[in-house]
Amino acid sequence: MGVLRTPLMNQYFSYSEVSNQPSFGGTYKEGEIDNTYSYFTINNVEFMVISLEESPRLEVLEWADKITVENKGNKVIVTTYEYLNFDGNLINYEIQDHLPFIGGSTNGEEMWDLYVRKYENIAVVIAGYIGFPDLVYTKKVGDNGNVVTQILCDTQFMDSDDYNNGSSQGVGMVMILSFKKNSDEIKVNWYSIIRNQFYRAKNRYIDTMELTNKNDDKVYKTKLQALYDKCLTFNEIEYTQES
Structure with a gap:
């Protein structure tokens, strides 16, 4: 059995520091940042953003x-x-790379079935742990017909001399999403x-994600249609020129 513990994470990224950020929303357990959520507007x-622990319980x-x-x-x-x-x-x-953690854990398929697929406002899942030199992206359709973009972003095996001419500095890869x-x-x-x-042309691309609030348009169209339908019931002879 594996042991799911993150003492160093909470030591070096303290709850007090994280919770004082203006984007901070909250945590699963007060005093620990293993599972947090935060806000931003673009x-x-x-x-x-909901950040979940490895193989969430x-x-x-x-x-x-x-x-x-x-x-x-x-x-x-x-x-x-x-x-x-x-x-x-x-x-x-x-x-899966390990046995289930002591205290419980889920794998990717279970996380999709139990959580991600159920909500139409989930647009993206970004994951790590599986080291790979390129970005891996795929899409799945949720229960509400929404498309969820899924991206693997993990460069742990790129941090070697082979990738940086023997400098021992690694490559410091970051994924940049421009809205x-x-x-x-x-x-x-x-x-x-x-x-x-930039690293390799295949990792530089334009993608589409369900980011804009299309539901707002549906609401406005519904209200407009209702008003139009109501007007059709009006009888012209019941009104004067002024009214």
């Missing part, structure tokens, strides 16, 4: 359920660990802060 679209997914429902007006980005494999498939028990105003387009880049350059 192009008048309100986002919420069932009670943590239930907490994520609650937070997602309470923020149904926000587009949700979920980050977690050991969710997506380098071949684009969700992690299951056959390919376009009033659009579902996202520009994706894979960038090395050590080399100050």
Whole structure:
């Protein structure tokens, strides 16, 4: 059995420091930052990021359920660990890298079935743990017909001399997502802060994610249709020129 513990994370990224950030929303357990949520706004679209522990426990997914429902007006980005494999498939028990954690854990397939697929405001899942030199992205359709973009972003095996001419500095890779105003387009880049350059053309692309609030248009159209239908019931002879 594995042991799910993150004492160093909470030591070096203290709860007091994280909770004082203006974007801070809350945590699963006060005093620990293993499971947190935060807010930001881009192009008048309100986002919420839910950061979940590796292979989240069932009670943590239930907490994520609650937070997602309470923020149904926000587009949700979920980050977690050991969710997506380098071949684009969700992690299951056959390919999971460890035994279930003491205290419980879920794999990628279970996390999708129990949580991600249920909510139309979840737009993106970004995962790590499975080291791979390229970004891996795939899409799945949720229960409400929404498309969820899933990205594996993990460069732990790139931090070697082979990738940086023997400097022992690694490559310092970061994934950059650039949002376009009033659009579902996202520009994706894979960038090395050590080399100050982008990495491989296949990791530089334009993607679409369900980011804009299309439901607002549906609401306005529904109200307009209702008003139009009501006007059809009016009888012209019952009104004067002035009225």
